[in-house]
Amino acid sequence: xxxxQPIAADRISRWDRSVDVLIIxxxxxxxxxxxxxxxxxxxxxxxxxxxxxxGASALSSGIFYLGGGTAVQQACGYEDDAEEMYKFxxxxxxxxxxxxxxxxxxxxxEHFNWLEAQGVPFERTSFKGKAVFLNTxxxxxxxxxxxxxxxxxxxxxxxxxxxVAGQGENAGAVGMAAILQRCTDEGVPALYDAQATGLVVxxxxxxxxVQAKQLGTTLHLQARRGVILATGGFNMxxxxxxxxxxxxxxxxxxxxxxYNDGAGITxxxxxxxxxxxxxxxxxxxxxxxxxxxxxxxLVNRRGERFVAEDAYHGRTADFIIEQPGHxxxxxxxxxxxxxxxxxxxxxxxxxxxETVAExxxxxxxxxxxxxxxxxxxxxxxxxxxxPLLHKHPDWVKPLDKGPYAAFDVSFNKSxxxxxxxxxxxxxxxxxxxxxxxxxxPGLYAVGACASSIPQDGKGYASGLSLGPGSYFGRVAxxxxxxxxxxA
Ligand SMILES: Cc1cc2nc3c(=O)[nH]c(=O)nc-3n(C[C@H](O)[C@H](O)[C@H](O)COP(=O)(O)OP(=O)(O)OC[C@H]3O[C@@H](n4cnc5c(N)ncnc54)[C@H](O)[C@@H]3O)c2cc1C
Numbered sequence: 001x002x003x004x005q006p007i008a009a010d011r012i013s014r015w016d017r018s019v020d021v022l023i024i025x026x027x028x029x030x031x032x033x034x035x036x037x038x039x040x041x042x043x044x045x046x047x048x049x050x051x052x053x054x055g056a057s058a059l060s061s062g063i064f065y066l067g068g069g070t071a072v073q074q075a076c077g078y079e080d081d082a083e084e085m086y087k088f089x090x091x092x093x094x095x096x097x098x099x100x101x102x103x104x105x106x107x108x109x110e111h112f113n114w115l116e117a118q119g120v121p122f123e124r125t126s127f128k129g130k131a132v133f134l135n136t137x138x139x140x141x142x143x144x145x146x147x148x149x150x151x152x153x154x155x156x157x158x159x160x161x162x163x164v165a166g167q168g169e170n171a172g173a174v175g176m177a178a179i180l181q182r183c184t185d186e187g188v189p190a191l192y193d194a195q196a197t198g199l200v201v202x203x204x205x206x207x208x209x210v211q212a213k214q215l216g217t218t219l220h221l222q223a224r225r226g227v228i229l230a231t232g233g234f235n236m237x238x239x240x241x242x243x244x245x246x247x248x249x250x251x252x253x254x255x256x257x258x259y260n261d262g263a264g265i266t267x268x269x270x271x272x273x274x275x276x277x278x279x280x281x282x283x284x285x286x287x288x289x290x291x292x293x294x295x296x297x298l299v300n301r302r303g304e305r306f307v308a309e310d311a312y313h314g315r316t317a318d319f320i321i322e323q324p325g326h327x328x329x330x331x332x333x334x335x336x337x338x339x340x341x342x343x344x345x346x347x348x349x350x351x352x353x354e355t356v357a358e359x360x361x362x363x364x365x366x367x368x369x370x371x372x373x374x375x376x377x378x379x380x381x382x383x384x385x386x387p388l389l390h391k392h393p394d395w396v397k398p399l400d401k402g403p404y405a406a407f408d409v410s411f412n413k414s415x416x417x418x419x420x421x422x423x424x425x426x427x428x429x430x431x432x433x434x435x436x437x438x439x440x441p442g443l444y445a446v447g448a449c450a451s452s453i454p455q456d457g458k459g460y461a462s463g464l465s466l467g468p469g470s471y472f473g474r475v476a477x478x479x480x481x482x483x484x485x486x487a
Pocket of ligand 1: 057255
């Protein structure tokens with residue numbers, strides 16, 4: 001990370017513009033930060049590289065991970081509370097910051113109400129099946145591993161995926177349009193086609209502004225109270241991927257907009273910030289729906305199971321990536337055979353076989369390995385049990401009705417899509433931290449350029465980007481607006 005070096009404040013003879021709070025990036029995190037800072041009475045300016053707001057947030061499926069007893073959960077008859085949500089997120093996150101998780105969970109009902117008050121629409125409906133995204137306007141569904149072992153023993157499961165009421169796979173646009181409209185209505189100013197290229201830092205180490213390029217002109221923008229970085233992830237930056245998440249290169253497709261190139265992370269790091277979970281990604285190429293396929297088993301090329309098949313698809317993907325040769329097969333019998341519905345995931349049918357022994361040979365597995373795995377699995381499955389990986393009894397049945405089939409779900413043979421989860425390390429108040437644990441005064445980071453609750457695919461649940469991104473965006477907006485002014 002060498003580009004985007006900080007600029008010394010004493011080299012700037014004249015500010016082109018001076019405000020209280022500069023927000024860099026106008027996706028969900030930046031827009032929520034701008035609204036709250038503006039409402040707190042601060043003079044704000046959003047600096048956005050694209051010609052309009054939206055970012056990857058406007059491309060998203062519009063699922064927010066929210067719980068603790070939201071109005072939708074209540075209307076649909078689900079019990080949840082902040083404590084159960086906290087216990088689940090603490091157990092599923094790789095290296096959780098307890099304060100940050102606590103804050104998110106405790107404020108979740110208020111945050112849901114806030115999103116609705118901005119005009120983000122959520123139906124009082126739920127979808128009870130297993131889905132990766134919803135094409136309908138239905139709202140509440142299970143989008144994480146809450147019912148998966150060991151999490152179901154740690155916290156009471158509840159569905160927490162809240163999908164914005166928009167048709168189709170990209171309902172995030174409906175939510176973003178509402179929030180951006182609110183910013184426009186309330187007079188939040190924005191500079192478009194303006195790329196932040198470096199933080200301006202004074203002699204004390206405080207961030208006091210930003211250098212930006214707009215249509216060939218270099219601008220120096222002063223932030224009297226704070227700069228909020230909200231530039232998104234780095235999945236479009238091949239150099240950063242090569243350094244931090246090299247397995248994604250050549251094997252998986254990034255999800256996002258071209259400007260998710262890690263600029264905020266790089267600028268922050270160059271100004272002394274620490275980073276966290278930089279190797280963490282959520283990769284996905286789900287083999288379900290249809291849900292019946294979850295009753296199959298996943299095996300590696302040694303014929304061994306390695307993950308409970310009812311896990312969230314991002315958790316499953318992380319385990320598949322770790323297998324020898326990144327190779328994995330979904331094994332089904334005649335009872336449950338179906339083609340995966342998400343055809344874009346590219347899980348090809350390898351073949352069908354009359355016996356497990358023939359399948360084992362057809363998949364070039366060591367003699368006896370797959371036969372042993374299936375015999376062991378079936379022995380317990382007749383009792384609805386899975387002592388090896390604890391798949392929920394709902395999804396356990398013996399695989400004993402030939403013919404058998406295998407789908408190739410290997411990481412390097414299917415079409416996996418991914419988002420980066422690593423970013424700048426912050427406090428629960430979104431202040432950016434140095435490696436020594438001290439705060440960089442004047443600098444905040446939110447959304448996908450910050451390392452927040454989800455840190456890897458094993459702990460991800462759909463909605464853990466838009467949910468914390470929007471919530472901590474609000475925290476940063478209020479925090480920066482309340483900071484002491486420098487000039
Ligand atoms: C297809 C798809 C589906 C998804 N579905 C979901 C989902 O349902 N739920 C969920 O939680 N997550 C989902 N995600 C992930 C989620 O959308 C992102 O993680 C989240 O939107 C990030 O928000 P953000 O505000 O941090 O970044 P963004 O929304 O990407 O906004 C960052 C903004 O910063 C701007 N920018 C970048 N660099 C600069 C610079 N140097 N100067 C000025 N501006 C800059 C960009 O142009 C952009 O507008 C999905 C992502 C995709 C692509």
